[in-house]
Amino acid sequence: MPPTLILRRPFDAHLHLRDGKVLQAVLGETSRDFAQAIVMPNLVPPIVTWRQAEDYRARIVEAVPRGDRFKPLMTLYLTERTDPDDVAAAHASGLVKAVKLYPAGATTNSSSGVRHLERAMPVLERMAEIGLPLCIHGEVTGAEIDIFDREAVFVETILDPLRRRLPDLKVTMEHVTTADCVDYIKEAPAKLAGSITPHHLIINRNAILAGGIKPHYYCLPVAKRERHRLALRAAATSGDSRFFLGTDSAPHVDSMKECACGCAGVFNATNTLSCLAHVFEQEDALEKLEAFASLHASAWYGVPPADETVTLMRQVDPIGQPGKIETGEGQITLFDPMFPLHWAVQR
Ligand code: NCD
Numbered sequence: 001m002p003p004t005l006i007l008r009r010p011f012d013a014h015l016h017l018r019d020g021k022v023l024q025a026v027l028g029e030t031s032r033d034f035a036q037a038i039v040m041p042n043l044v045p046p047i048v049t050w051r052q053a054e055d056y057r058a059r060i061v062e063a064v065p066r067g068d069r070f071k072p073l074m075t076l077y078l079t080e081r082t083d084p085d086d087v088a089a090a091h092a093s094g095l096v097k098a099v100k101l102y103p104a105g106a107t108t109n110s111s112s113g114v115r116h117l118e119r120a121m122p123v124l125e126r127m128a129e130i131g132l133p134l135c136i137h138g139e140v141t142g143a144e145i146d147i148f149d150r151e152a153v154f155v156e157t158i159l160d161p162l163r164r165r166l167p168d169l170k171v172t173m174e175h176v177t178t179a180d181c182v183d184y185i186k187e188a189p190a191k192l193a194g195s196i197t198p199h200h201l202i203i204n205r206n207a208i209l210a211g212g213i214k215p216h217y218y219c220l221p222v223a224k225r226e227r228h229r230l231a232l233r234a235a236a237t238s239g240d241s242r243f244f245l246g247t248d249s250a251p252h253v254d255s256m257k258e259c260a261c262g263c264a265g266v267f268n269a270t271n272t273l274s275c276l277a278h279v280f281e282q283e284d285a286l287e288k289l290e291a292f293a294s295l296h297a298s299a300w301y302g303v304p305p306a307d308e309t310v311t312l313m314r315q316v317d318p319i320g321q322p323g324k325i326e327t328g329e330g331q332i333t334l335f336d337p338m339f340p341l342h343w344a345v346q347r
């Protein structure tokens, strides 16, 4: 009997599904392995209101391949004009599980995001009252701040003051990429958690820049130095419930990535579980994988974990990988971990 892992069907705490043909093409890559996911609202135009989230959820549910059971958990995109009553009503209805803060200009489709946090305070105060979590893309945007420092500077200059001002606000720091942010989360007394992507557990910044520029490893926050990757691995495999999986699977067609000004995002939904099993095995922590991938985030977002399970088996030969998927709008390249994967999800 080959080594086998059985996990509750996982929970992806940070997923980009897009819309239209791309949604149709990528959704099955997630719903094949995952029971549920927190769906990002950064469409063009963004999902700002309860009504928009309801419509977007219906389009996702409609696109789930026959035979898969998948629950999309919706978020709202925070703007300076967001109505606190609409947010509270969307939360009370059970539809919306979090609100997402994109500092304007920080990443893909963030131009409608928040320029002055002060203007979003009424919404944030209401969220603290009703217990609705804030998901944060934690990077400052100032041109004077080096891109590799943008997360650490955000923690110090925006996150910490915000948490002091609203200690009851539940905050998820999404796609943590630095030891600084890991340490900050570990030291926080409560109400703070962090999601971690599979690719930030595998690559450091050399993957993007050494030996030629490789746009499929470029995402935001950008991968950092090796010591940060090691800190993320330690956090993810520690069993600490404040750290959980958020894939940040972010599909862009190849023509948008392989060009003079390529956009940020790594598409990893297809091989996330194989990559994670590989990483947790390397760290001698396979028994912690279920908590990281399936349990911690469901507890944090107050959603029951899946009843069903997924089985991974370690095979001798490397698993076959598609490399790219077709969308009807162009191909999307799958994350390549640069080593052969041996953990196969049983289908
Ligand atoms: C994401 C996208 O493409 O929507 N890109 C990325 O590099 N991670 C946006 C985001 O989560 O920052």
Ligand code: ZN
Pocket (backbone or CB within 6 Å): 014, 016, 040, 248, 250
């Ligand atoms: Zn993202």
